[in-house]
Amino acid sequence: MCLSIPSQVVAVDNERQSVTVDTLGVRRDVSSHLMTEPLAIGDYVLIHIGFVMNKIDRNDALQSLELYQEIVSKLENETTH
Amino acid sequence: MLELKQLYQGFRDPQTIASLAQDIAKVARTLKEPINIMEVCGGHTHTIMKYGLLDLLPDNIEFIHGPGCPVCIMPKERIDQAAVLAQQEDVILVTLGDMIRVPGSKGSLASFRAKGCDIRPIYDPLDTLKIARDNPHKTVVFFAIGFETSTPMTAVLLQLAEQQKLANVFFHINHVLVPPAIDAVMHDPNARVNAFIGPAHVSVISGAKIYRPAVEQYGTPVVVSGFEPVDVMESILRIMRQKAAGKAELDIQYSRAVSEQGNLAAQAKVEQFFQIRPQFRWRGLGPIPNSALQLKPEYAHRDAELRFKNCLPVKEIDDHKACQCGDILRGLAKPKDCKVFGRGCNPETPLGSCMVSSEGACNAYYRYQGIDSKEQHHG
Ligand code: SF4
Ligand code: SF4
Numbered sequence: 001m002c003l004s005i006p007s008q009v010v011a012v013d014n015e016r017q018s019v020t021v022d023t024l025g026v027r028r029d030v031s032s033h034l035m036t037e038p039l040a041i042g043d044y045v046l047i048h049i050g051f052v053m054n055k056i057d058r059n060d061a062l063q064s065l066e067l068y069q070e071i072v073s074k075l076e077n078e079t080t081h
Numbered sequence: 082m083l084e085l086k087q088l089y090q091g092f093r094d095p096q097t098i099a100s101l102a103q104d105i106a107k108v109a110r111t112l113k114e115p116i117n118i119m120e121v122c123g124g125h126t127h128t129i130m131k132y133g134l135l136d137l138l139p140d141n142i143e144f145i146h147g148p149g150c151p152v153c154i155m156p157k158e159r160i161d162q163a164a165v166l167a168q169q170e171d172v173i174l175v176t177l178g179d180m181i182r183v184p185g186s187k188g189s190l191a192s193f194r195a196k197g198c199d200i201r202p203i204y205d206p207l208d209t210l211k212i213a214r215d216n217p218h219k220t221v222v223f224f225a226i227g228f229e230t231s232t233p234m235t236a237v238l239l240q241l242a243e244q245q246k247l248a249n250v251f252f253h254i255n256h257v258l259v260p261p262a263i264d265a266v267m268h269d270p271n272a273r274v275n276a277f278i279g280p281a282h283v284s285v286i287s288g289a290k291i292y293r294p295a296v297e298q299y300g301t302p303v304v305v306s307g308f309e310p311v312d313v314m315e316s317i318l319r320i321m322r323q324k325a326a327g328k329a330e331l332d333i334q335y336s337r338a339v340s341e342q343g344n345l346a347a348q349a350k351v352e353q354f355f356q357i358r359p360q361f362r363w364r365g366l367g368p369i370p371n372s373a374l375q376l377k378p379e380y381a382h383r384d385a386e387l388r389f390k391n392c393l394p395v396k397e398i399d400d401h402k403a404c405q406c407g408d409i410l411r412g413l414a415k416p417k418d419c420k421v422f423g424r425g426c427n428p429e430t431p432l433g434s435c436m437v438s439s440e441g442a443c444n445a446y447y448r449y450q451g452i453d454s455k456e457q458h459h460g
Contacts, residue, residue, distance in 0.1 A: 034346055060336050071104065072094075
């Protein structure tokens with residue numbers, strides 16, 4: 001039950017402390033009561049039981065994905081040479 | 082540019098998983114002692130079983146499936162209390178999904194619901210506000226469960242109930258804490274754990290800092306890890322590298338959303354409404370001091386345990402004799418060591434709590450490995 005899912009902010013309602021997020025095509029409203037920094041359209045966030053828990057750092061995620069690319073290609077080189 | 086899709090697929094890429102497995106194997110060959118990794122949370126157990134990661138790892142790495150599940154560790158007497166609350170006149174009991182299938186001593190909340198009790202499973206705690214508003218003459222009790230991950234959400238619900246003067250909202254608090262559970266496991270003289278994978282979602286809220294004492298006290302690496310299979314494999318690699326270098330450090334693999342400090346606003350909300358409960362009995366692990374939360378005295382008027390004090394049963398109730406959840410949570414047994422695994426106990430008719438939620442260790446083994454042998458894959 002305690003899993004959290006990455007989603008993207010598609011609308012912000014500051015008055016109601018709520019944002020609309022898209023989770024791979026599914027849209028819903030979630031609470032932003034636990035966030036002090038403002039959320040913006042396009043932000044990646046983690047959702048848990050109807051709340052934004054935190055933002056996902058875009059650059060950090062990209063760096064990880066790049067690192068994995070390197071690991072894969074390093075291994076491919078090792079096995080082909 | 083980062084696409085949302087990449088946040089899923091990029092961390093499930095089979096080639097990346099295979100490459101990380103090779104790197105892990107390389108480091109593993111240099112190690113003399115076996116590595117017994119406790120993944121504290123059932124979410125990780127689920128990933129390990131679903132993606133067949135065990136088959137990709139060398140023999141000197143073993144997983145111990147830890148107590149990190151608020152559903153799995155709920156003792157029967159607390160479920161019995163929820164059932165009694167639901168049977169009171171004009172009470173609506175509200176709780177999160179999985180909870181209603183966990184067996185108490187007289188049945189699960191689902192079975193009480195079938196008998197006519199007003200029990201409402203919800204996905205979002207704030208739905209409780211609407212139920213309370215729609216039913217002003219009823220008492221609405223929120224049966225609150227969860228680790229550090231979910232406590233701030235209960236705090237927001239309480240705050241809004243106060244602000245909106247909804248006097249008919251009450252709370253039965255079962256929020257538990259991860260670090261005392263780690264201590265309980267490590268203080269067992271038979272404990273074999275020598276590394277931890279910490280659940281990312283807990284640390285998104287609480288920060289990685291909550292594991293510093295464990296790293297220092299037990300000299301074990303702790304890697305705070307995401308839940309995708311690539312995250313888990315990378316975390317294992319990081320543990321192996323620490324072991325190879327003779328180190329024991331706190332490391333954050335899930336740095337895309339976890340910091341040392343965590344979400345301070347959420348922590349402040351928890352501080353505002355909750356205090357440490359002197360003791361909580363964990364299913365499988367027994368009583369652990371200071372391992373759970375309760376409402377602060379200022380909010381006693383919201384506390385269902387006080388409001389219904391006279392009718393709530395307090396007798397402690399142990400699990401079915403055959404159930405080995407306790408040993409599984411302490412890493413002393415595997416689900417298949419249990420005599421009733423897959424026979425008397427399965428996800429439809431769970432005898433113990435580890436079989437209930439999809440992240441429970443027994444449930445994950447049952448779904449992804451089947452009843453008998455390792456060769457028998459079911460899904
Ligand atoms: S359901 Fe648990 S992930 Fe959620 S708490 Fe259970 S094993 Fe962890
Ligand atoms: S199989 Fe069922 S009875 Fe056995 S340990 Fe797991 S939950 Fe308990």
